[in-house]
Amino acid sequence: METALSHQKKPLGLTSEIYSRAIVDSLKKLNPRSMARNPVMFVVEVGSVLTTGLWVQALGGHGEAPAWYIGTVSLWLWFTVLFANFSEALAEGRGKAQAEGLRKARKQTMAKRLAHGARHGMPFEVVTSTVLQQGDTFLVEAGDVIPADGEVIEGIASVDESAITGESAPVIRESGGDRSAVTGGTRVLSDWLVVRLTAEPGGGFLDRMIHLIEGAKRQKTPNEIALNILLAAFTIIFLTVCVTLLPFSLFSVEVAGQGSAVTLTVLVALLVCLIPTTIGGLLSAIGIAGMDRMIRHNVIATSGRAIEAAGDVDVLLLDKTGTVTLGNRMATEFIPAPGIAKERLADAAQLASLADETPEGRSIAILAKEKYGLRGREVNAIAATFVPFSAQTRMSGVDISAEGTLHRRSIRKGAAESIKAFVEQQKGEFPVAVRQTAEEVSRSGGTPLVVAENGEVLGVIHLKDIVKGGIKERFSHLRKMGIKTVMITGDNPLTATAIAAEAGVDDFLAEAKPEDKLNLIRDYQRQGRLVAMTGDGTNDAPALAQADVAVAMNTGTQPAREAANMIDLDSNPTKLLEIVEIGKQLLMTRGTLTTFSIANDVAKYFAIIPAAFATTYPALNALNIMKLSSPESAILSAVIFNALIIVALIPLALKGVKYRPVSAVQLLRRHLLIYGVGGVVAPFVGIKLIDLALAAFGWA
Amino acid sequence: MTLIGIGQIILYLGVLLLVTKPLGTFIARVFQGERTFLDPVVAPLERLIYRVAAIDPRKEMNWKENAVAMLLFNGCGIVFLYLLQRVQQVLPLNPQGFGAVTPDSALNTAVSYVTNTNWQGYSGETTMSYLTQMAGMTVQNFLSAATGLAIMALFIRGIARHSVATLGNFWVDLTRSTLYILLPLAVILSLVLVSQGSVQNLSSYASAQFLQPTADTSGTRVTEQVIAMGPAASQVAIKHLGTNGGGFFNANASHPFESPTPLTDFLLLLAETCIAAGVCYTYGVMVGDKRQGWALLTAMLLIYVIAIVGLYAAESAGNPVLNGLGVDQHASALNPGGNMEGKETRLGIGPSILMATASTSTSTGAVNSMHDSYTPLGGLVPLVMMHLGEVVLGGVGSGLYGMLVFVIVAVFVAGLLVGRTPEYLGHKIEPFEMKMASLLILIMPIAVLVFTAIAVVTDAGKAGISNPGPHGFTEILYAFTSQGNNNGSAFAGLNANTPFYNCTGAIAMLIGRFWLAVPTLALAGSLARKKLIPSGEGTLPTHTPLFIFWLIAVILVVGALNFLPALALGPIVEFFMMPH
Secondary structure, eight states, rough: OOOOSSOOOOOOOOOOHHHHHHHHHHHHTOOOOHHHHHHHHHHHHHHHHHHHHHHHHHHTOSSSSSSHHHHHHHHHHHHHHHHHHHHHHHHHHHHHHHHHHHHHHHTTEEEEEEOOTOOOTOOOEEEEEOOOOOOEEEEETTTTTSOOOOOEEEEEEEEEOHHHHHHOOOOESSSSGOEEOOOOEEEEEEEEEEEEOSOOSSSSSHHHHHHHHHTOOOOHHHHHHHHHHHHHHHHHHHHHHHHHHHHHHHHHHHHOOOOOOOOOHHHHHHHHHHHHHHHHHHOOOOOHHHHHHHTTEEEOOOOOOOOHHHOOOEEEEEEEIIIIIIEEEEEEEEOOOOOOOOHHHHHHHHHEEEHHHHHHHHHHHHHHHHHHHHOOOGGGOOOOEOOHHHHHHHHOEEEEOTTTOOOOOEEEEOOOHHHHHHHTTTTOOOHHHHHHHHHHHHHHHHHEEEEEEEEEEEEEEEEEEEEEHHHHHHHHHHHHTTTTEEEOSSHHHHHHHHHHHHHTTSSEOSSSSSSHHHHHHHHHHHTTTTTEEEOOOOOGHHHHHHHSEEEEESSSSSHHHHHSSETTOOTOOOOOOOOHHHHHHHHHHHHHHHHHHHHHHHHHHHHHHHTTTTTOOOOGGGOTTTHHHHHHHHHEEEHHHHHHHHHHHHHHHHHHHOOOOOHHHHHHHHIIIIIHHHHHHHHHHHHHHHHHHHHTTTOO | OOHHHHHHHHHHHHHHHHHHHOOOOOOOHHHOOOOOOHHHHHHHHHHHHHHTTTTTTOEEHHHHHHHHHHHHHHHHHHHHHHHHTGGGSSSSSOOOOOOOOOOOHHHHHHHHHHHTTTOOOOOOOHHHHHHIIIIIIIIIHHHHHHHHHHHHHHHHHHHOOOOSSEEEHHHHHHHHIIIIIIIIHHHHHHHHHHHHHHOOOOOOOEEEEEEEEEEETOOOOEEEEOOOOSSHHHHHHHHTTTTTOOOSTTTTSSSSSTTTTTTHHHHHHHHHHHHHHHHHHHHHTTTTTTHHHHHHHHHHHHHHHHHHHHHHHHTTTTTTHHHHHTOOOSSSBBOOSSSOOTTTTOHHHHHHHHHHHHHHHHOOOOOOOOGGSSSSHHHHHHHHHHHHTSTTTTTHHHHHHHHHHHHHHHHHHHHHHHHHOOTTTEEEHHHHHHHHHHHHHHHHHHHHHHHHHHHSSSHHHHTTTSOOOOOOOOOHHHHHHHHHOOOOOOOOOSOOOOOOHHHHHHHHHIIIIHHHHHHHHHHHHHHHHHHOOOTTTSSOOSHHHHHHHHHHHHHHHHHHHHHHHIIIIIEEEEHSSSSS
16 A cells, blocks of 8 residues: 555645645635635735736726736736645645645445444444444454454454554554554454444544644634734734825825826725735745644644644653663673673673564663673574563563483573572572662663672673663754753653663653653643653553643554644654644744734835835935935836745745744844845845846836 | 033033932932921921821822822822813913913823823913913923832832831832922922023013014014013923923923023933932832842833944934035034934933933923934934833933833743742732733733724824924824823924824823833732742842843833834834935
């Protein structure tokens, strides 16, 4: 099956198909009913209609200005609207393409419905998935597509979830425990499952994802609404400015005794140039693109609000295992007991671990090989009996009978207490030095494994949590941004302290139980902080529901996924850091384009005011500091610049402003310089260049 | 520019900064209900007022209750002042026997004084009885200023507080503003004014024989001069302290009986700006971070100094038309230099432009020179200062809360720029706050522009113009800018005492005051309810030079961009039309 979403970041993914569809959509969006949702662009559309009417009038010979001039202005005003629509259509288009892939996965599924309370092996009826009701049970067997979201109540199977995660490696789904949730649209590869439906068809995970991606359910976020209000206020003010300019101009003509009043065409042009069309036109694209960027990171956010909140998060709760450290402890050192050679300890440790398939066990074998050149021996070559780890003995190891002798080597590794019991049973002694070594290892955040052969203690293996590479730098970046990192671990405080120090987190919660996590989140929230966390287990669900930004792993249980407001399809806890960055990017993009848009107005005034009153007050030409060639060219250049700048900024709106982990003050300085000062300067240059081009081609 | 002129500017700014902290500290104590050194004298009076008015000073009110109280109180003020003017002819203390004020003028004046505008379509010395001046104008000078301070106190508490619904008690803040802040300062200033020669009496007008008879414009022989009298000093003191600005005499602060000496001129200048500067410090104290107050004051003073220097340069440069006629406009021992038209020779350019800037930056509107006679760019400065919304120092109280609205807009955009949903001093800025802030920044420009537009296309509006060309346009724009911003200064030249201007002006003044005050209180109420968001590294600090710069940029962009086209057709084109 073709995967709808491949994992890892994808490029912008704009195909020519998306472009051509966006062009059609931008025309469809001219429908005033859909335009009215965006007050800024709605004003532009009304202005375009008005000038088009004036153009028709001018064609009839009664125009307020030459028809070609009014026509050109109208054309570019229409372009302004279309460019804004295009940006939105483009942002939506990418989502639509992805959504279609997902839809294919959902189509034409048949379900093997079981009678109520029936178990595997009983007869079933084949129905289409759409007739399934919540609470129905159905059977899926190898090769079947799971018709809807549900919980496994019987069986175990390997499932291909690549349709939603893009990950081709199959995952195990089984009844009970943390791996019982299945998603509609995924495919069973082997064995069978009996599943109880947990979501109504159409309300399942895949459906929600399609909705989200298509933007059908996209609601404006509080911040977007607040910004829209500000933009609407600017629009109303500038509308007043332009409307009152007509009487002002009539009066001026009267007192100056020369010239003619400003034309409606010029007033509409001035209005469109002044109102914040750049941000107004791109605002919706920015929001959609933010959602889309999450999707490209394989994170599905249930609402735009959640993405926005991610930018605001100031406390990150991170599970130690998998986020701060690599999943498993690794052997890093052999510390022999007094009088024992290091090689002997290493040899014994390796022998004891040869059949130990746990990651810890393998890491011991590898360390012995790398550090002491002890090659892995063939297990069958030596007459060995392996003693697996058991809860009673809390040790594992190996018994080797040397050939032809009765001598038997009993090698064990385990916690200090267990090994002590083991050697004392054989009349051996547990050296004080070894006890001290074990304690030191514990204190440093590691786990000591003591190795003994028969009654003799050989030494200690230092197992260590390996902090992920580069994680310390990321935490320090987060600190600079004002985000506090808190590590959650079930370890004892001693171990937790050491790892926290090594990873550079700001705080930790040791010996954490699920309810501790919930309380910690509540505490932070009481202080007014926004908390983000990741989780996967059912016992994480309350904390996930409480957290402001809750990211559930896709491998997690259904309750966890329900409680979260984001789902990471890659199930990578470190993704939280990227989610925060995307949230910030979204807000920054809005801020920078708003600043840029308003800053642009300065230059537009200098272009339009002298031109608008050229006949009444020629003296105002002193304000024509760009030395634009003619009043018509000045107004056209401003309008054209205003339209083209939207197109020029579409990539920025879709990609987002580059995120930098620096302090708020540094960020503000940088963005004010680029988008504030730049926003003042850019249109002076742009309008002048357009004017030169118009003059060179003799168009105005 | 002269050394003395520059010296005067520096001296003034220096003294202003010196009084900021002590005054601000005192005002903070007043609004936080703490003990002050005035308690032994004032506290019994305060308690008496509460008892008589049946006010429980400990009862806190939410924003709506406060807004209703404020509107009710000011509404009564308008009715009272209107009636007082309409029946003054039958009331005592009217030695000149002035008749009833016309209905439209009385309405305009009543609204004007209650809204702290003090726009005057009338001449005090030929219209108002002493009783009207004292019980009407002077009382409203105190109460409108106290209303501004009370709204400010409520607004500051909105920012200082978290997770509560109440802002304080309007009645208490109103009473304490009057008794502890305005009254004591006004008493002292009145006494100084009297000591310097301001009049303060209830006598009928004096007359003096001319040594050399003259003739008026119609050719009638004039042999004597009538010298107006009255309780001027007591009204002049609060007129400046309360940023009211309505002159006892028509010539306002240029009249020698209002401000007789350079010292009084200096003190009046200081009086109209000291409370506005002081409350910035008060703000810092009340929100628990003095840097916030200093940051606001710095932003204000930076714009203020630019305006002063710009205006001073424009007026010192003189009139280019006169240059062409060979008139010497250079400063010398015998010549103040520059454009002296409409300015008092006893004051000169420095004190004139200082008063003009202070008067239009704050909402005072008192003048000691005639703005109509300024050079085009000189006249532009007072206009622009008002267009900024009078947030540079601004009216007592109203300047600070107006400034804080700009801060909220600045914080909103800056917050986005750094990738956080915006917050100010621990309050998240959400749609409701932006709705109120947007309303607050858009009402004033709309009122000013729409009324100006109506005036320039109606005969009634055009009838008042006395100057041709763009200058006439500036006169109308100035009149509505002044009233829409509750400033009250006049560009002069416009005959505004007509039913048209009296009525449109009254509406503009009401909008400028109360349509802004109510959303301001709503904003405060919403901020107070918010949960505190503790600040951290990611929080954008609002006291840094960078933020101050950004705030200034927001004020200039929002203020200047709205009015640029209108200004282009007034002072700006007038400037370019002059020979250079």
